[in-house]
Amino acid sequence: MSAPLAHLVDDDDAMRDALAWLLRSRGIDSRAWNCAEAFLGDYRADMRGCLVLDIRMRAMTGLELFDHLLALDCAMPVIFLTGHGEVPQAVKSLKKGAFDFLEKPFDDNELADRVIEALARDTDNRARGQLIDQTQKRLANLTQREQEVMKAILAGKMNKVIADELDIAMRTVEVHRAHVFEKMAVRSAVELTQLLAQLPR
Amino acid sequence: MSAPLAHLVDDDDAMRDALAWLLRSRGIDSRAWNCAEAFLGDYRADMRGCLVLDIRMRAMTGLELFDHLLALDCAMPVIFLTGHGEVPQAVKSLKKGAFDFLEKPFDDNELADRVIEALARDTDNRARGQLIDQTQKRLANLTQREQEVMKAILAGKMNKVIADELDIAMRTVEVHRAHVFEKMAVRSAVELTQLLAQLPR
DNA sequence: GGCGATATTGTGGATATCCACTACCCGCGC
DNA sequence: GCGCGGGTAGTGGATATCCACAATATCGCC
Numbered sequence A, B: 001m002s003a004p005l006a007h008l009v010d011d012d013d014a015m016r017d018a019l020a021w022l023l024r025s026r027g028i029d030s031r032a033w034n035c036a037e038a039f040l041g042d043y044r045a046d047m048r049g050c051l052v053l054d055i056r057m058r059a060m061t062g063l064e065l066f067d068h069l070l071a072l073d074c075a076m077p078v079i080f081l082t083g084h085g086e087v088p089q090a091v092k093s094l095k096k097g098a099f100d101f102l103e104k105p106f107d108d109n110e111l112a113d114r115v116i117e118a119l120a121r122d123t124d125n126r127a128r129g130q131l132i133d134q135t136q137k138r139l140a141n142l143t144q145r146e147q148e149v150m151k152a153i154l155a156g157k158m159n160k161v162i163a164d165e166l167d168i169a170m171r172t173v174e175v176h177r178a179h180v181f182e183k184m185a186v187r188s189a190v191e192l193t194q195l196l197a198q199l200p201r
Numbered sequence C: 001g002g003c004g005a006t007a008t009t010g011t012g013g014a015t016a017t018c019c020a021c022t023a024c025c026c027g028c029g030c
Numbered sequence D: 001g002c003g004c005g006g007g008t009a010g011t012g013g014a015t016a017t018c019c020a021c022a023a024t025a026t027c028g029c030c
Helices: A013-025 A036-042 A062-071 A087-096 A108-140 A144-154 A159-166 A170-184 A189-197 B013-025 B036-042 B062-071 B087-096 B108-140 B144-154 B159-166 B170-184 B189-197
Strands: A005-009 A030-033 A049-054 A078-082 A100-103 B005-009 B030-033 B049-054 B078-082 B100-103
Touching: A005 A013, A005 A036, A013 A030, A013 A108, A030 A036, A036 A062, A049 A062, A049 A108, A062 A078, A062 A087, A078 A087, A078 A108, A087 A100, A087 B087, A087 B100, A100 A108, A100 B087, A108 A170, A144 A159, A144 A170, A144 A189, A144 B189, A159 A170, A170 A189, A189 B144, A189 B189, B005 B013, B005 B036, B013 B030, B013 B108, B030 B036, B036 B062, B049 B062, B049 B108, B062 B078, B062 B087, B078 B087, B078 B108, B087 B100, B100 B108, B108 B170, B144 B159, B144 B170, B144 B189, B159 B170, B170 B189
Parallel strands: A005 A030, A005 A049, A049 A078, A078 A100, B005 B030, B005 B049, B049 B078, B078 B100
Antiparallel strands: none
């Protein structure tokens, strides 16, 4: 597992060095690539931290790289660096979920602040993401019948009603109910509800 | 209660007319103001629809108007119209919750599409907002004790545990519990949990 | 002083849930 | 054939929740 890192992608050697130095001065480690393709080649889903992408690069642009990463379910926050006057791209990127969009020449402190925020965001995302993953694994581990019963429980139905609807004995519902609680690692319907309420809706 | 409407604020007479005509051709009613101050004077919290704001106006700018509206808890989606090259403002506005940010000259169809989306968003927001308002009113209607008991219920505690912690009889907890369910208009702890899970966290 | 809201408690019974022990049936894979 | 996972089901008891009926006490307000 890699440590949180600012991942810089820019084809301007001087800019990469300047960024790395700036971030280092604020206590942030970074790693740099000189083109989008190189980054994609090294990309791994367990990378942690944030991305700082230059928009204009010779081959693949920062925006195209962003699209590729979205397709790969990359959850790292992305900060774009851009020249002047690219409002439509900025708007589009932010709506797609980019973390920020800074116009060159940017203020050093501002960029560093944004990177710090982005790193914090990533840490939050990871924590929430793990919980979600775990919960979904547990959900997937329920049998068909158990899922049906769970759904009914979440609808607030009593065991005898559920038994009636599924046309099985109340005792059987109790068994499924207990299995649901056990597999979902909760001890009550309330806990179950709260757990599932955290899933993306 | 006013009907959903596109609220146009632009100090360019020709632009207002063009916008109104464009929207009308797509079946969208609109009302127009020639300056931010005039709109603020007419603004009412129960206005429904969306806003289309020109950024550059003689006195108060669209951005300043947006800030005023945010302070007034205005929930209508805002679409900004802007000249070229205002990336920082666009980014800032979107992060504050603006719905969109279009650069002039914009494509007529695109703008109309965005307005339609914004109107739909407003309708959604209203529906959710009403539920939230109602729920919060009900929450505020709970007595101190009832809120304490509710909190404990949501923590999954059994009545006897709650009684122990609050140092009261179990019977009293039952009474408070019943009051909570009654006042919140739910019939079980599960329903209560689901209701509260919809509140902004 | 009475009235209403709030908080408190009791009794007793109807329901519901939780749980241990037990058991049968079916389909699938080794 | 036998084990295993999954679904089904009964008995019986321990707990918990829900609720009707009833009562006491405090506090603020008209």
